[in-house]
Amino acid sequence: MKAAVLREFGKPLCVEQVEVPEPGDEDVLVRIRACGVDGTDLKLVQGFGYRPDLPFVTGHEPSGVVERVGSRVEGFAPGDRVITHNFSVCGKCTLCLSNRANICPHMTAVLGVRNLPGGHAEFLRVPARQLVTIPDGISWADAAVLTDAGITAFHAIDRAGLRLGETVLIIGVGGVGSYAVQFAKLSGCSVMAVDVTREKLDRALSLGADFVIDGTQANVAEEVLRHTQGWGVDCSVDIVGNLDTLGWGLEALRNGGRLVVVGYTPDEYPLSGMRMAQKELQIIGSRCGRKQDLMDVAQLVASGATKSIVTDQLPLDRINEALHLLQAGKVLGRMVLQVSD
Numbered sequence: 190m191k192a193a194v195l196r197e198f199g200k201p202l203c204v205e206q207v208e209v210p211e212p213g214d215e216d217v218l219v220r221i222r223a224c225g226v227d228g229t230d231l232k233l234v235q236g237f238g239y240r241p242d243l244p245f246v247t248g249h250e251p252s253g254v255v256e257r258v259g260s261r262v263e264g265f266a267p268g269d270r271v272i273t274h275n276f277s278v279c280g281k282c283t284l285c286l287s288n289r290a291n292i293c294p295h296m297t298a299v300l301g302v303r304n305l306p307g308g309h310a311e312f313l314r315v316p317a318r319q320l321v322t323i324p325d326g327i328s329w330a331d332a333a334v335l336t337d338a339g340i341t342a343f344h345a346i347d348r349a350g351l352r353l354g355e356t357v358l359i360i361g362v363g364g365v366g367s368y369a370v371q372f373a374k375l376s377g378c379s380v381m382a383v384d385v386t387r388e389k390l391d392r393a394l395s396l397g398a399d400f401v402i403d404g405t406q407a408n409v410a411e412e413v414l415r416h417t418q419g420w421g422v423d424c425s426v427d428i429v430g431n432l433d434t435l436g437w438g439l440e441a442l443r444n445g446g447r448l449v450v451v452g453y454t455p456d457e458y459p460l461s462g463m464r465m466a467q468k469e470l471q472i473i474g475s476r477c478g479r480k481q482d483l484m485d486v487a488q489l490v491a492s493g494a495t496k497s498i499v500t501d502q503l504p505l506d507r508i509n510e511a512l513h514l515l516q517a518g519k520v521l522g523r524m525v526l527q528v529s530d
């Protein structure tokens with residue numbers, strides 16, 4: 190089969206022929222239809238954060254059709270349309286048993302990221318327990334991006350604990366942010382969005398943002414305070430996680446406000462104990478999401494309540510071009526690779 194293989198950090202991916210993976214008794218073989226490309230793939234190629242054993246097939250945002258099932262698999266059959274929950278968790282620890290499996294400390298693999306080869310390939314082997322059925326009415330590309338962008342935005346908004354009438358600042362309107370703006374709006378919030386290009390700000394407005402701020406032109410926190418009568422936002426959701434954005438997110442908060450950190454970079458932010466204590470601020474981490482989040486966001490998107498976040502599509506063969514466009518900031522929402530028809 191054809192696959193995009195990471196052979197050396199810092200080098201382009203190699204699109205080449207590799208063996209079709211063999212599913213075990215509890216696995217499913219999926220024929221991939223589409224698979225997203227995002228900042229995590231850039232980090233993988235560069236060797237920042239996750240460093241899988243090489244060679245490794247990338248692709249953590251796949252959608253496809255069940256081709257074959259292992260002898261002990263129940264609930265899935267050839268022809269089923271599926272997406273993946275990417276975390277291979279223990280299922281036994283306190284966190285797994287209290288509906289927080291996305292932070293299971295005994296996670297053995299992350300599909301397309303480490304220990305489990307991903308969906309930038311014609312076929313994917315995945316444990317059946319990590320599959321979710323795609324509801325009717327969702328395209329392959331839109332289904333694919335649920336697997337990471339959709340679940341991540343959905344879980345972040347859940348972690349944010351947004352309430353009707355609150356004001357929320359979404360920092361970064363790429364793939365995850367394009368959904369976060371919509372989900373925050375659907376939660377009944379007034380939504381502000383920050384990004385650094387006019388195109389992304391216009392896009393945020395088209396997705397329902399009430400007010401946008403150009404991070405290159407304005408002092409973001411001052412703009413937020415000016416727009417909230419000096420009060421600040423109830424919640425900031427930082428989908429970028431660099432020195433600037435973490436500062437914007439914290440400084441824009443009202444007293445007692447909460448910052449949800451979704452994105453990250455190598456940057457570290459100096460935290461003021463006095464600011465945290467005296468303003469009673471909360472910082473909340475948010476990591477991808479749980480399998481239930483994936484099922485829920487799939488239903489939400491299938492209901493037609495949201496607009497597609499997929500703005501760019503290329504064939505699998507052109508994955509390095511896709512990564513280049515992403516690196517250059519040329520992808521407005523999400524880039525998806527078409528793997529098979």
Ligand SMILES: [Zn+2]
Nearest residue numbers: 279282285293
């Ligand atoms: Zn666990």
